[in-house]
Amino acid sequence: MPLDLEIVSPERLLLSRPVDMVVIPAAEGDLGALPNHAPMIVLLRGGLVRLFEGGQVIDRLFVTGGFAEITGSRVTVLADEAMAPNAVSREEGERRLAAAQAEYDSADKTDVPVLDAAMARMQSARAMIETAQNATP
């Protein structure tokens, strides 16, 4: 029984297809979902969503963060932004990293939610840079 995967960004539905397995970049480490996975709602970090079919990666998609809902038969990824790995721009990643770093430095060091948000953005920007590097060696 395949797993119905949907990847949506606020602007549009990017992908909707059945897969054998999907690995999503959850905030606390990559998470592979097979059919009949326990129902979960997870926070995502910046990274690659990998689609598997027959033990092979058949498609990869970069997300900058967001949420995912997993049920036994369905995985829904609500990405903040999503794009093909070769469309990820290194310059954009570096720009965002600098912006997030600046925000982190200027933030009040006792304001934990703001610091957390800046850290998450820095992580996402680093993932963008890394993905861009891997896509164009």
Added chain:
Amino acid sequence: MPSLKALRGRIASVKSTQKITSAMKMVAASKLRRAQTRVEAARPYAQRMERMLASLAANVAGQPNAPRLLVGTGRDQVHLLVPVTGDRGLAGAFNSSVGRLTRGLARRLQSEGKTVKILPVGRKGRDMLRRDFADCLIGDVSFAGRKSIDFADAQAIAARIAGMLEAGEFDVCTLVFNRFASVISQVTTELRLIPVAVPEQAQAAEGDAARRAMYEFEPDEETILARLLPQNLAVQVYRALLENAAGFYGAQMTAMDNATRNAGDMIKRLTLNYNRARQANITRELIEIISGAEAL
């Protein structure tokens, strides 16, 4: 009866008006198509977010330390109204219907002794409300001169609303916008943003609450909610902005279609008058010639 020259002038002027209105109709129709596909493209995300929020909200809503974005401040004293309108006119009653609903809402709240703050999005709404509620306006957002609206714009508005809530500047936030029902029909709607109107399906699906409670959360519910709620706010605002844009072009297309038809009727009437006047002139000249000839 006006002179032939005056009539000719009027016909020419109505004709050029008709050219403008029919061109505007064409432009609105093509922009409408684009706006409509964007509304439809944004729908899946909003629906899925609603589903996720429903399952989370059910778990957290009862707790005393539930996030403010979800349950509000617990008071009902200061109301923030966010009317969304277009930046341009010539779209029939599209903008004024939002203005009318907002005014009615603001008057009712004021008569109940509540404080009303208004944050208009779109130039027309601001201009309309500035007359009656100048002291309630707390700024405005306008996209005049912008080609298209993207999600970042909605996020900026949502961040502003969330910031105001954190600062305790209002208790209840209501969005007023034209929902895009179809090309010829826009329904003026009020949507409560804060406290979050828990999606209806959550209540309807009370029966499978047990199933919903089985979700595991990673990291934990609070952390996810802290990210999900601002995102949800932005999605709601984004939806309103897109529906407003699509509705605006729909309304403009209808209005311009009517204007073009009216101009056509007017041209027909004026042409009839013109021809009558011309024939009357010819007849009069003939009579003059004939009676002149008879007199000889």
